[in-house]
Amino acid sequence: xxxxxxxxxxxxxxxxxxxxxxxxxxxxxxxxxxxxxxxxxxxxxxxxxxxxxxxxxxxxxxxxxxxxxxxxxxxxxxxxxxxxxxxxxxxxxxxxxxxxxxxxxxxxxxxxxxxxxxxxxxxxxxxxxxxxxxxxxxxxxxxxxxxxxxxxxxxxxxxxxxxxxxxxxxxxxxxxxxxxxxxxxxxxxxxxxxxxxxxxxxxxxxxxxxxxxxxxxxxxxxxxxxxxxxxxxxxxxxxxxxxxxxxxxxxxxxxxxxxxxxxxxxxxxxxxxxxxxxxxxxxxxxxxxxxxxxxxxxxxxxxxxxxxxxxxxxxxxxxxxxxxxxxxxxxxxxxxxxxxxxxxxxxxxxxxxxxxxxxxxxxxxxxxxxxxxxxxxxxxxxxxxxxxxxxxxxxxxxxxxxxxxxxxxxxxxxxxxxxxxxxxxxxxxxxxxxxxxxxxxxxxxxxxxxxxxx
Numbered sequence: 001x002x003x004x005x006x007x008x009x010x011x012x013x014x015x016x017x018x019x020x021x022x023x024x025x026x027x028x029x030x031x032x033x034x035x036x037x038x039x040x041x042x043x044x045x046x047x048x049x050x051x052x053x054x055x056x057x058x059x060x061x062x063x064x065x066x067x068x069x070x071x072x073x074x075x076x077x078x079x080x081x082x083x084x085x086x087x088x089x090x091x092x093x094x095x096x097x098x099x100x101x102x103x104x105x106x107x108x109x110x111x112x113x114x115x116x117x118x119x120x121x122x123x124x125x126x127x128x129x130x131x132x133x134x135x136x137x138x139x140x141x142x143x144x145x146x147x148x149x150x151x152x153x154x155x156x157x158x159x160x161x162x163x164x165x166x167x168x169x170x171x172x173x174x175x176x177x178x179x180x181x182x183x184x185x186x187x188x189x190x191x192x193x194x195x196x197x198x199x200x201x202x203x204x205x206x207x208x209x210x211x212x213x214x215x216x217x218x219x220x221x222x223x224x225x226x227x228x229x230x231x232x233x234x235x236x237x238x239x240x241x242x243x244x245x246x247x248x249x250x251x252x253x254x255x256x257x258x259x260x261x262x263x264x265x266x267x268x269x270x271x272x273x274x275x276x277x278x279x280x281x282x283x284x285x286x287x288x289x290x291x292x293x294x295x296x297x298x299x300x301x302x303x304x305x306x307x308x309x310x311x312x313x314x315x316x317x318x319x320x321x322x323x324x325x326x327x328x329x330x331x332x333x334x335x336x337x338x339x340x341x342x343x344x345x346x347x348x349x350x351x352x353x354x355x356x357x358x359x360x361x362x363x364x365x366x367x368x369x370x371x372x373x374x375x376x377x378x379x380x381x382x383x384x385x386x387x388x389x390x391x392x393x394x395x396x397x398x399x400x401x402x403x404x405x406x407x408x409x410x411x412x413x414x415x416x417x418x419x420x421x422x423x424x425x426x427x428x429x430x431x432x433x434x435x436x437x438x439x440x441x442x443x444x445x446x447x448x449x450x451x452x453x454x
Contacts, residue, residue, distance in 0.1 A: 067109060067127065067128050068127065068128065068130070068131065068132070068133050069101045069102040069103070069105045069106050069109070069128060069129075070084045070099060070100070070101055070102075070131045070133075071084065071100050071101060071102050072084055072100050073088060073097045073098065073099055073100065073274055074097065074098050074100050075091035075092070075093055075095055075097060075098075076091075076095050076096045076097065076098050076374075076377055077091070077093050077095040077376070078091065078093050078095070080092065080093070082097060084099070084131065085133075086191075087191045087193070087266070088273070088274055089266075089267060089272055089273055090272055090373075095373075096271040096272070096274070096277070096373060096374050096377065097273075097274040098274065098277070098314065099131050099274050099275070099277075099278055101129060101318070103318060103321040103322055106128050106129060106318075106322050107321070107322040107323055109128055110128050110322070112289075112293060112324055115285075115289060116289070121140070121143065122140075122142075122143025122144050122145055122171075123143055123145075123179055123182075123279065123282035123285070123286065124138060124140060124143065125145075126282055126285050129285070129318060130183065130278055130279075130282075131183070131187060131274075131275060131278055132183070132186045132187060132190065133190065134190060137186050137187075137189045137190040138186055139182055139185050139186045139189060139211050139214050139215045140182070140214075141172035141173070141178070141182075141210060141211065141214060142172060143171060143172060143178065143179075143182065144170055144171065145286055145290075146166055146167055146168050146169075146170045146171060146176075146283075146286065147166075147167055147170065148164045148165070148166055148167075148287075148290050148291075148439070149164065149165045149166075149167050149408075149410055150162070150163070150164055151163040151164070151165060151404065151407075151408050151410070153407050153408060154403065154404065154407055154408060157407070158424065158427060158434075159434050160427060160434045160435075160436075160438070161434060161435050161436070161437065162437040162438070163423065163437075163438050163440070164296070164437070164438070164439045164440070165404075165410065165412070165416070165439070165440045165441075165442050166283065166286075166287060166439055166440070166441050166442065167410070167442045168283070168441065168442060168443050168444065169413065169416075169442060169443075169444050169445030169446070169447075169448075170445075172207075172210065173203070173206045173207045173210050173234070174203070174206075174444055174445040174447070174448050175203035175204075175206070175207065175413075175443055175444035175445070175448070176203075176280070176283065176308060176441070176443045176444065177203045177204040177206070177207035177208075177443075177444075178207045178210075178211070178279075179279035179280050179282055179283065180204075180207075180275070180276030180277065180278075180279040180280045180307060180311075181204065181207035181208045181211050181268070181276065181279070182207075182211050182279055183275045183276060183278045183279035184196075184208075184268050184273060184275045184276045184279070185208070185211040185212050185214075185215050185217060186211075186215070186275075187275045188212075188215070188217060188266060188268075189215045189216075189217065193217060193266045194217060194218060194264075195217065195218045195219070195220070195263065195264055195265035195266065196208060196212055196217055196218070196219050196220070196265055196266050196267075196268050197219065197220040197221070197222070197256045197259065197260075197263070197265040197266070197267060197268070198219075198220075198221060198222070198256060198267070198268045198269050199221075199222045199223070199245075199249050199250075199252030199253040199255070199256055199269055200221055200222070200223050200227070200231075200235075200249070200252070201223065201224065201227060201231075201249050201304070201365045201366050201368060201369075202223065202227050202228055202231030202232075202365060202366065202448070203231065203366060203443070203444050203448065204270075205221040205223055205231065205235045205240065205242070206231055206234045206235050206238070208221065208235075208240070208268060209221060209234070209235045209236075209238035209239065209240035210238045212238075212240070213238045213239050213240075218239075218241075218265075219238075219239070219240040219241070220240065220241045220243070220256075220259070220263070220265055221235050221240045221241070221242050221243070222242075222243045222245050222252035222253075222255045222256060223235075223242065223243070223244060223245065223249075223252060224244070224245060224246075224247060224248055224249060224251075224252065224365075225244045225245065225246055226365075227244070227365065228365065228448070228449060228450065230448055230449075231448065232244070234448075243255065248360055248368065248370055249368065249369055249370075250356070250369075250370050250371055253269055256269060270304075270305035270307055270369075270372070270373070270374070271305060271306075271307060271310075271372075271373050271374040272373065276307055277307050277310060277311045277314065278311070279311075280307045280308040280310075280311035280312075281311030281312060281314050281315035281318075282311075282315070283308055283311065283312055283315075283441070284311065284312035284313075284314075284315030284316055284319070285315055285319065287299075287312070287439065288315075288316070288319055288324065288325055293319075293324055293325050294325070295316065295325060295328065295329065295330045296330050296436075296437040296438065296439045297330060297331065297433075297436035297437045297438065298330055298331045298332075298333060298387070298432060298436050298437070298438045298439070299312070299330045299331070299332055299333065299438075299439050299441070300333045300335050300419040300422050300423055300438060300439070300440050300441065301332065301333065301334060301335060301419065301441050302335050302336075302364070302366065302367050302415035302416060302418050302419055302441060302443055303334040303335055303336055303343055303367060303378060303389075304336075304366055304367040304368065304369035304372065304415075305369050305372045305373075305374060306334065306343070306372050306374050306375070306377065306378035307374065308441070308443075309332055309334060309378055309381055309382075310374055310377045310378060310381060312332075313329075313332065313381035313384075313385070316329055329384075329385050330385065330387075330439075331385050331386055331387035331388075332381050332382050332385040332387040333382070333387045333388055333389070333390060333422065333426070334347070334378055334382050334387070334388075334389040334390070335367075335389075335390055335391075335392065335418050335419045335422040336367055336389065336390070336391045336392075336418075337362030337363075337364050337367055337368065337391060337392065337393070337394065337397065337418060338362070338391045338392060338393040338394070339359075339360060339361040339362040339368075339393070339394065340357050340360035340361065340362050340367065340368045340369065340370060341357065341389075341391035342354035342355060342356065342357040342369075342370060342371060342372070342375070343372070343375060343378055343379065343382075343389050344389040344390060344391045345357075346375065346379055346389075347379060347382060347383075347388065347389035348389070351379075352376050352379060352380075353375050353376055353379075354371065354372065354375040354379070356370045356371040357370040357371070358370070362394055362397075362414075363394045363397060363398065363414050364394075364397055364413075364414035364415045364417070364418050365414070366413070366414075366415040366443060366444065367415050367418065388426075388431060390422045390425065390426060390431075392418050392421040392422050392425060396421040396424075396425070397414055397417045397418045397421050398414075398417070398452075399421070400412075400417040400418070400420040400421035400424065401414060401416075401417035401420075401446070402452075403420070404417065404420055405446075410442075411445070411446035411447065412442045412446050413442060413443060413444040413445065413446045413448065413449055414449060415442075415443050415444065416440065416441065416442030416443055416444070416446075419440040419441060419442070420440055423438055423440060
């Protein structure tokens, strides 16, 4: 079945953690065929709640010392409310859950200067708008506020007023996945989760493995066989048990789902738990603060699962509610690869949900997501913002990556380069005006990907 077998020997380290490599494995990396399946059980003397192995089932909000204003979780489709201090996956409707806050309370507790005076901590500076209640549960690898890099030469070359890149490659593990996984792992730590699992195209698995290692949580990561080797080795080096799957990320997700009950892991797949979006939304907080609480005209975002786009849209609503920004919003642009563009197709057809994409292929592996559980949220944000969805082919992505490196000295990842290719295309066809301030999101360091020959 492709799911690792578990048994009584799990007390202590599972085979596959660093220093305990069994046969047929290299540095914690396995192929799908090398994994035995069987009726393994978890019996370690801990409480198992809804198939997830816990240290202590429930988090005690009474011992909170970080100012936090979480009130409840809410189904993104039905609006049904759920208690915040319990472990949750999807809602009863099978849709993503969103964390809600007492925003009136936040408005009374903080000002813009509150965040400005917190020089350290990266996205943890916004703790009043995050769900982690106890400082002991914060998991940090030295996060920073990622810079806005002006591409002035390129902007002038193409007759545009202002083009900026928010370079998320400066975060721990070299990608914006650090934001979401730091929050997911911190909340897992708070709830006593001992095992986490996820599918990945590379960077998310690396972030999960690193933050979970720091929190003492065991991790299982499933990735397509063609995942960049540097990502696979990075994940394994942090102690995760890596399984290569012959298929795409949705096939990897099925392996995670199949193993949940038997292996007792918590599924931290994109939008299948409530907290990765809370980490990703901090991109919106940072962007607003860096632009002196005035949002840009347009944001171009590389869109696979869409967590960051959804998260920023949520962040802007929260910032308006606490009085930090006005009602004006940037146009949100979902950028996909021509070889895997389910969101673009749904947007063009006027659909609320995206049909799964078949034969997905692109050099930008991070946005090779054939189906996204949060598709309706992405499409809603794009439409409400009067934005659009656009697909660019691999030739345009490669050309855009080379232009930014050669002209501006900034090495984008392929997914980040896709946003530059999309900006060029939309500038040429008039969907983006030359007088508009545009922000591109570079989601990872270009050094994490194969580079063209010298």
